[in-house]
Amino acid sequence: MxxxxxxxxxxxxxxxxxxLLARGHEVVGVGRSSGDVIADxxxxxxxxxxxxxxxxxxxxxxxxxxxxxxxxxxxxxxxxAATLRGKALSQVxxxxxxxxxxxxxxxxxxxxxxxxxxxxVAGAAAATAxxxxxxxxxxxxxxxxxxxxxxVSPTVFEExxxxxxxxxxxxxxxxxxxxATAYVRSIEGAQTGQVYRLH
Amino acid sequence: MxxxxxxxxxxxxxxxxxxLLARGHEVVGVGRSSGDVIADxxxxxxxxxxxxxxxxxxxxxxxxxxxxxxxxxxxxxxxxAATLRGKALSQVxxxxxxxxxxxxxxxxxxxxxxxxxxxxVAGAAAATAxxxxxxxxxxxxxxxxxxxxxxVSPTVFEExxxxxxxxxxxxxxxxxxxxATAYVRSIEGAQTGQVYRLH
Numbered sequence: 001m002x003x004x005x006x007x008x009x010x011x012x013x014x015x016x017x018x019x020l021l022a023r024g025h026e027v028v029g030v031g032r033s034s035g036d037v038i039a040d041x042x043x044x045x046x047x048x049x050x051x052x053x054x055x056x057x058x059x060x061x062x063x064x065x066x067x068x069x070x071x072x073x074x075x076x077x078x079x080x081a082a083t084l085r086g087k088a089l090s091q092v093x094x095x096x097x098x099x100x101x102x103x104x105x106x107x108x109x110x111x112x113x114x115x116x117x118x119x120x121v122a123g124a125a126a127a128t129a130x131x132x133x134x135x136x137x138x139x140x141x142x143x144x145x146x147x148x149x150x151x152v153s154p155t156v157f158e159e160x161x162x163x164x165x166x167x168x169x170x171x172x173x174x175x176x177x178x179x180a181t182a183y184v185r186s187i188e189g190a191q192t193g194q195v196y197r198l199h
Numbered sequence: 200m201x202x203x204x205x206x207x208x209x210x211x212x213x214x215x216x217x218x219l220l221a222r223g224h225e226v227v228g229v230g231r232s233s234g235d236v237i238a239d240x241x242x243x244x245x246x247x248x249x250x251x252x253x254x255x256x257x258x259x260x261x262x263x264x265x266x267x268x269x270x271x272x273x274x275x276x277x278x279x280a281a282t283l284r285g286k287a288l289s290q291v292x293x294x295x296x297x298x299x300x301x302x303x304x305x306x307x308x309x310x311x312x313x314x315x316x317x318x319x320v321a322g323a324a325a326a327t328a329x330x331x332x333x334x335x336x337x338x339x340x341x342x343x344x345x346x347x348x349x350x351v352s353p354t355v356f357e358e359x360x361x362x363x364x365x366x367x368x369x370x371x372x373x374x375x376x377x378x379a380t381a382y383v384r385s386i387e388g389a390q391t392g393q394v395y396r397l398h
Contacts, residue, residue, distance in 0.1 A: 089279055092279050093279075119341050128334055131333055132327045136323060139314060
């Protein structure tokens with residue numbers, strides 16, 4: 001399959017890319033500053049240019065999102081709006097605009113995260129965006145068939161503990177390779193409207 | 200208790216108001232065009248003016264939200280943004296700005312809806328906002344104590360079937376009085392971070 005992978009250069013994206021290549025898929029990597037295609041998917045016009053550039057694909061996978069992490073009493077209205085834009089509306093737009101560029105039985109795989117269900121201090125904006133994207137995918141799944149849509153909800157990665165571990169006290173980390181496996185499950189499987197939780 | 204009730208004039212708001220008055224509470228009703236206080240809570244500055252006007256309250260309850268209902272292939276980026284503003288960011292702002300105006304053990308009660316879990320055609324934007332608000336409340340609940348926050352998730356009301364019933368084929372309606380009871384549970388109870396589902 002030809003897979004459009006947004007956020008291909010990050011910790012998760014690199015693992016997803018590796019897993020897909022190992023299974024014989026073609027990966028078109030998208031990044032904000034490097035990759036086969038340069039696009040910032042928080043900008044709807046950049047999403048349009050991205051799809052125009054890549055042509056038809058068999059799967060679209062998102063492995064990136066931006067969220068503001070601050071204690072609740074420091075999160076501004078702008079922080080919430082930016083986080084919804086950076087992690088929820090961006091992915092909604094990737095789906096909305098992607099439908100005509102995806103093969104008739106192709107799939108979208110989006111990303112949420114453990115905070116939808118298990119909050120951490122300073123994670124309220126990120127949780128809000130995650131909850132949005134999971135509910136969006138469940139809803140979109142009844143209108144997209146035969147195209148499919150699923151969400152991967154990782155927890156913190158073992159590989160990210162040096163950077164982010166202090167935000168997740170006592171929460172079990174998973175190897176990023178497990179999250180990559182969930183993307184394979186979504187892309188090669190036949191389910192839709194699912195949230196694959198790694199927690 | 201002194202309860203600030205946003206959306207006091209709607210089908211749900213009227214029922215919540217009645218239930219609270221019957222239990223001896225004082226209700227300060229907020230509406231966009233009528234009520235004790237006039238405010239459009241989708242505007243953060245209007246939220247600030249609302250709180251400045253009402254002074255300290257023991258509970259804040261939201262019984263209103265705006266969402267765009269269209270088939271997924273007709274929902275625009277603007278429709279999603281407007282729905283997140285109208286039902287999710289508005290409620291986040293009511294909480295964010297409300298903290299200093301709420302008594303130390305006061306509560307916020309927000310509204311989501313059945314579409315978070317059980318989608319309907321044309322409901323993808325509304326579902327997205329609902330998912331956002333439920334995850335927000337779970338996350339905010341670990342940073343607000345001793346203040347509390349819960350969400351009421353109604354399904355379609357029996358009283359609204361003439362207007363909206365055709366959107367919810369085969370989904371059981373509930374009397375709006377049941378939803379009002381859930382608000383009482385959130386306001387007079389001691390739980391936090393809960394979603395009270397009427398479906």
